Amino acid sequence: MAGTVVFDLDGTLADTSGDLIAAANACFQARGLDDLLDPMADALTAFHGGRAMLRLGYSRMARDTLLPPGAEEQDYPRLLDHYGRNIAVHTRLYPGVEEALRQLQADGVKLTVCTNKPEGLAETLLTELGIRHLFGGLIGADTLPVRKPDPRPYRAAVDAVGGTVAQSFLVGDTDTDRKTAAAAGVRVALVNFGPEGDAIARLGPDAVISGFAELPTLARKWLG
Structure with a gap:
């Protein structure tokens, strides 16, 4: 895939x-x-x-x-x-993240990050959490002169791993992510295990994810 x-x-x-x-x-x-x-x-x-x-x-x-x-x-x-x-005192990965990322890689999917956290802090955090090596690219808030929901950071994140925007989608948790996906012309899946819970569906994403175990199946459907 x-x-x-x-x-x-x-x-x-x-x-x-x-x-x-x-x-x-x-x-x-x-x-x-x-x-x-x-x-x-x-x-x-x-x-x-x-x-x-x-x-x-x-x-x-x-x-x-x-x-x-x-x-x-x-x-x-x-x-x-x-x-x-004090970047990783209380911070924890959501359940199933690493397993889902490894399955996506096994399926041939390229993985990259596009965040509005400053790039240096994002690098540090992903390293502290033990998953930085699973991502081929990382675009932070200060990597470019613009940040999400401008589509350029998204495109840069895809370019960083040699992908194409047309064969990509975004996984996020806020309206900023929804707007980013719309601006880039791609699908977006929003997670509902954050503070908003099921209310995240009000933003009208292309899919709502209740757990990372669902992500490989969704990727096969959207990218297969």
């Missing part, structure tokens, strides 16, 4: 929310504030990136707490620094 499967990272291959939330809370603590985000309740926001977490946390400050101008831009690199030093 020829073809390429492109994977998002956060919320798709691994539950990274705990370490992301911890990095945001470290920024709030440095300003003398309490932990403003909850690892469970705010997991969905974590998968939308560092700035989204900081904005949500700031919105929960007491009304009489003054925040210096530009706090978000000041804290964002601090968040990334803390996260980079």
Whole structure:
């Protein structure tokens, strides 16, 4: 079977929310504030990136707490620094990820990653999780001047493994992934084991995946 499967990272291959939330809370603590985000309740926001977490946390400050101008831009690199030093404390692969990736490889499918996590952090995390070697390519948020949902990172991820966009599809977990697939003109499968659960179907993906064991069969159907 020829073809390429492109994977998002956060919320798709691994539950990274705990370490992301911890990095945001470290920024709030440095300003003398309490932990403003909850690892469970705010997991969905974590998968939308560092700035989204900081904005949500700031919105929960007491009304009489003054925040210096530009706090978000000041804290964002601090968040990334803390996260980079504590990138795999709580993070875990979702069940069945490695088995599914190996089966896809056995079926002749090329595997690559397209994420809005900075490339260096994505490289580190995939290595820490023990699966970096299973992917032939990796495009991060800062690899190109643009990021998802612009289709160019997706195309670059496919090009990195010598694939063709026409014989590829995306596996993700957010509306950003759906929009990326639409812009690239490919199918998208969204996972429902993230924070949104079955509600992810509201985005109208081409398929919803309830577990990674389903992915090889879907790939045979779409790429076969």
